[in-house]
Each structure stands twice: as C-alpha cells, then as structure tokens.
Amino acid sequence: MTDLIIPVFIALVILYGCLKKVKVFEEFTAGAKSNLRTGIEILPTLIAMLTAIGMFKASGAMDIIADFLSPITDFLGFPDECLPLAVIRPVSGSGALAVFESILEDVHPDSFAGRVASVILGSTETTFYTIALYCGATNIRKTRHTLVPALTADFAGFIFSVLTVRLFFS
Amino acid sequence: MMNKFFAAAVIISVICGIVTGNISAVAEAALNSCVEAVELFIYLIGGMCMWGGIMQIAEKSGVTEKVAVIFRPAAKLLFKNLDLDGTAFHAVCLNVTANILGLGNAATPLGIEAMRALEREEKANGIITDNMIIFILLNTSSLTLIPSTAASLRLKHGAQFPMDILTCVLVTSVLALLSGLIAAKALNCTSALSCGKLKEVTD
Structure with a gap:
C-alpha cells in the first residue's frame, strides 16, 4: 500500500503542476535548495542534542528512572517487562525498537506484556527527539510548556495501552 | 529551556555514568x-x-x-x-x-x-x-493508522495475528492525543497572560 502512495503522489503533483503550467523542474530545484539551507542550519543543533541524548542513554540514568518509577507503575498494573520500553520510548526510536525486540524474546508477543509493549510501540513517538529536531530547525530558544502536553500524551499512552489490552483481550 | 536541557542532560549523564560504572559507555x-x-x-x-x-x-x-x-x-x-x-x-x-x-x-x-x-x-x-506547541504535539503523539513496525516484529517473534493489536493501538493513540491536547489547551490558556507580557518585553 505505502509502496503505491509515494510514487503515485509524486507523479500526480508533477502532472498537476504541468497542467497548471508550473515550471516543475525549476520549482523542484528551488524548493530543494531552500531545504538544503535549512538542513545545514539545523546540523549544529542536531549534533548538540544527539550528543546530550546519546550520553544520557549510555549513562544508565534510564535504569535509575525505571527503578524509581516501578512502585507507581506496579500500582497502575503496568507490566514490569514494559517499563524499560516506556522509559526509552520518548528518548530514542532505535533504542525503543531494540528494547521491544528483547521484550518479545522474553515473553510471547500474544501474552499480556507482549501485547502492551506492542501497543506502546505502535501508539507513541520519540517525543524528545521530535521536540529537539523541530525546535532546533527554528530559532526557538524559549520552548515554554511544550514538554508538558507532549509527555502527558506519552504517559496517557502507556496507561491506555494497559487498559485497552485488558479490555480487548480478556 | 534548550540551554537547561542540554546542560542538565550532559551533567546528569556524567555523574550517573561515574556512579553506575557506565562512564566508558558515556x-x-x-x-x-x-x-x-x-x-x-x-x-x-x-x-x-x-x-x-x-x-x-x-x-x-x-x-x-x-x-x-x-x-x-x-x-x-x-x-x-x-x-x-x-x-x-x-x-x-x-x-x-x-x-x-x-x-x-x-x-x-x-x-x-x-x-x-x-x-x-x-x-x-x-x-x-501556542500553535507550534499544538503542532509539535501532533507529531510527538503517533497519528499513524497502521502500526506496521510493531506488527512486523510481532510476526517475527511468532504472534498468531500480528495485527490484532490494531484496535488497541488506534484507541490508545486517540486517547493519548486527546490527553495531550487537553493539557496543551489548558496550559496555553493559563500562560497566555505571562506570554503576552513576554511579547511586550521583546517588542
């Protein structure tokens, strides 16, 4: 399905451009050039943020956060196996995939914890990375309360993963 | 905030790395x-x-x-x-x-x-x-209809119906996004006043 969407969309845009007498090649290169400039402008931000996030991930701080959170998550009925996934999910997409893989090696994908982990992976995003990238792409330095609703959505996602799996599979 | 986040992440990482013995990884x-x-x-x-x-x-x-x-x-x-x-x-x-x-x-x-x-x-x-915050929220909560990555890994590890999580994923995504939106709208309202002052200062 996705194999079809992208090429067809590109072809339709170019075809429609031709019909509307747009100089498609010149406009394409002009758009590409302006985004190349954007890309070079955001590279320093990417280096700074990814270094900070990379060091944080390697330091074991995540495990400490997970330990700290476990009494709360036990209370909410959140499976222990999924805790590392919930902690790494907002920070690193590739990290979350690695943790998800290791969870599925330990528990069956059709078990409760396996399903909760799958729903978490499918319904949340790499929040910190997205905020760093999007704010880094602009000259925004004061991010006000951006992080609060974003993390609220993540947290709600973890809770509702447990609730929906309970509701639909038991 | 970017300054604080950057500084805090690096400093906490180094301290944590030394304490947990992960400093070489850091x-x-x-x-x-x-x-x-x-x-x-x-x-x-x-x-x-x-x-x-x-x-x-x-x-x-x-x-x-x-x-x-x-x-x-x-x-x-x-x-x-x-x-x-x-x-x-x-x-x-x-x-x-x-x-x-x-x-x-x-x-x-x-x-x-x-x-x-x-x-x-x-x-x-x-x-x-405020609008940028809402837009970021749309991107940090997953709007994806089909959880293809999760499903392919489930298949690889022997799930019987890898896509049977679809309903849960959709319901969870929508409820998570709604929670985020409520938080964003509430905070946008309460901070409207202080932000107005901030704008006056920069103007």
Whole structure:
C-alpha cells in the first residue's frame, strides 16, 4: 500500500503542476535548495542534542528512572517487562525498537506484556527527539510548556495501552 | 529551556555514568553521537530536498490548497488564529497526511518546513507559539493508522495475528492525543497572560 502512495503522489503533483503550467523542474530545484539551507542550519543543533541524548542513554540514568518509577507503575498494573520500553520510548526510536525486540524474546508477543509493549510501540513517538529536531530547525530558544502536553500524551499512552489490552483481550 | 536541557542532560549523564560504572559507555557516546548526528543529517537531507521540491511544485500549482481544505474543520478546533490560506498551514496539512499514512521519511522534512513557516507567520521571535506547541504535539503523539513496525516484529517473534493489536493501538493513540491536547489547551490558556507580557518585553 505505502509502496503505491509515494510514487503515485509524486507523479500526480508533477502532472498537476504541468497542467497548471508550473515550471516543475525549476520549482523542484528551488524548493530543494531552500531545504538544503535549512538542513545545514539545523546540523549544529542536531549534533548538540544527539550528543546530550546519546550520553544520557549510555549513562544508565534510564535504569535509575525505571527503578524509581516501578512502585507507581506496579500500582497502575503496568507490566514490569514494559517499563524499560516506556522509559526509552520518548528518548530514542532505535533504542525503543531494540528494547521491544528483547521484550518479545522474553515473553510471547500474544501474552499480556507482549501485547502492551506492542501497543506502546505502535501508539507513541520519540517525543524528545521530535521536540529537539523541530525546535532546533527554528530559532526557538524559549520552548515554554511544550514538554508538558507532549509527555502527558506519552504517559496517557502507556496507561491506555494497559487498559485497552485488558479490555480487548480478556 | 534548550540551554537547561542540554546542560542538565550532559551533567546528569556524567555523574550517573561515574556512579553506575557506565562512564566508558558515556565517553563513547560523547565521541560517537556527533558522527551519528551527521549520519542522521545525511539520511534526512535527501528527503528534505526531495520533499521540499515536491512541496514547492504542489504549492505553486495549488495542490496543497486542495489538501488543506480537508483539514480546515479540524484545524479550526486545534489552532488559534492560524491563517488557513498560508504556507504554514499547507505544510502542516501535508505533514499530518504523511504521519497518518505512516510515511515517516516524508513527515519529518515536511514537519521541519511547517515549523519554520509557523515561526515566520506567527513572528515567533525565539519564543514558541501556542500553535507550534499544538503542532509539535501532533507529531510527538503517533497519528499513524497502521502500526506496521510493531506488527512486523510481532510476526517475527511468532504472534498468531500480528495485527490484532490494531484496535488497541488506534484507541490508545486517540486517547493519548486527546490527553495531550487537553493539557496543551489548558496550559496555553493559563500562560497566555505571562506570554503576552513576554511579547511586550521583546517588542
């Protein structure tokens, strides 16, 4: 399905451009050039943020956060196996995939914890990375309360993963 | 906030690394993350240029206006005082479409474009605007309809029906996004006053 969407969309845009007498090649290169400039402008931000996030991930701080959170998550009925996934999910997409893989090696994908982990992976995003990238792409330095609703959505996602799996599979 | 986040992440990492004995991994991350950043840049830049080009053709020929019409009713609820005929809203619409279809490689470059256009149109002046916060929230909560990555890994590990989580994923995504939106709207309202003062100072 996705194999079809992208090429067809590109072809339709170019075809429609031709019909509307747009100089498609010149406009394409002009758009590409302006985004190349954007890309070079955001590279320093990417280096700074990814270094900070990379060091944080390697330091074991995540495990400490997970330990700290476990009494709360036990209370909410959140499976222990999924805790590392919930902690790494907002920070690193590739990290979350690695943790998800290791969870599925330990528990069956059709078990409760396996399903909760799958729903978490499918319904949340790499929040910190997205905020760093999007704010880094602009000259925004004061991010006000951006992080609060974003993390609220993540947290709600973890809770509702447990609730929906309970509701639909038991 | 960027300054504090950057400083806090680095300092906490070093302290944590020493305490937990992971300091060699931290050192390695410090040296290698910049290379990863450049790799990510290379990975992103092709898509950014390609989608920037397609977006420019779409903008000039009026395709984006047509896509934008579909999202108008939702946008009126979500965004406050956003020019629904402007470039920023067009880029927002294309980014949301790409997200819904699960085209992450297309969504990110379009999202960056949308953020920059929002910054210009709303004269952000270094301070994030309410509409930018809502837009970021749309991207940090997953709008994807089909959880293809999770499903393919479930299949690999022997799930009987890898896609049977679909309903749960959809319900969870919607409820998570709603929770985020409620938080964002509430905070946008309460901070409207202080932000107004901030704007006066910078003006």
